Amino acid sequence: DAMVIQNPRYQVTQFGKPVTLSCSQTLNHNVMYWYQQKSSQAPKLLFHYYDKDFNNEADTPDNFQSRRPNTSFCFLDIRSPGLGDAAMYLCATSRKGTSGPAYNEQFFGPGTRLTVL
Amino acid sequence: GQQVMQIPQYQHVQEGEDFTTYCNSSTTLSNIQWYKQRPGGHPVFLIQLVKSGEVKKQKRLTFQFGEAKKNSSLHITATQTTDVGTYFCARGGGADGLTFGKGTHLIIQP
Structure with a gap:
């Protein structure tokens, strides 16, 4: 089944120790997103890739970086995690065409829950 | 995106x-x-509304988009325990990402 996969599902890191979260998709979607979701809050967009074009949200801290080496994979790097970065990190994908609907549904992965000690 | x-x-x-x-x-x-x-x-995606005054139904769920395209609602008829969860509206999508509302947490008492 086509899907969005996130690894690991749970990640524990130490304050200040770099961590990388990964996302892969078998949907062949050209747009991939990273959202941060804290407890009982809505997902908040961090950044996204439209094909190879990186789009950073204005209020995303520099501590967060992303890489998309190919269509299927996208990584979220947190260079120096702080206690406030503990959250669920959700990867999502969608297809954006040159014609047809401007907006399409997003498919979310199961998320990676990050704990910072 | 705007809230x-x-x-x-x-x-x-x-x-x-x-x-x-x-x-x-x-x-x-x-x-x-x-x-x-x-x-x-x-x-998990439920639905998208794009037209002014649009109304869409999915079984017990009814979604509406206001005439002025400034408001929307989700109505569930005769809730069941499987309806428990948080329902989010969101604007945008496509190549721009989604801006979510804060969500409504639905708690159902048997």
Whole structure:
């Protein structure tokens, strides 16, 4: 089944120790997103890739970086995690065409829950 | 993206009662999407509305988009325990990412 996969599902890191979260998709979607979701809050967009074009949200801290080496994979790097970065990190994908609907549904992965000690 | 306001934040209902959540924007929306997130789960797409005054139904769920495209609602008729979760409205999508409302947490008492 086509899907969005996130690894690991749970990640524990130490304050200040770099961590990388990964996302892969078998949907062949050209747009991939990273959202941060804290407890009982809505997902908040961090950044996204439209094909190879990186789009950073204005209020995303520099501590967060992303890489998309190919269509299927996208990584979220947190260079120096702080206690406030503990959250669920959700990867999502969608297809954006040159014609047809401007907006399409997003498919979310199961998320990676990050704990910072 | 500009915010969408969603109310109520929490809603307790008895099983079998109806439920409605509302989403409002100060500016005209190009579209509105609705997602459901079960406890411990991830958001799952329910529907997208793009036309002024649009009404769409999915079994017991009714989605409306206001005439001015500044508000939307989700109504569930005769709630069941499987309806438990958080319902989010969201604007945008496509190549721009989604801006979510704060969500309405639906709690159902048997």
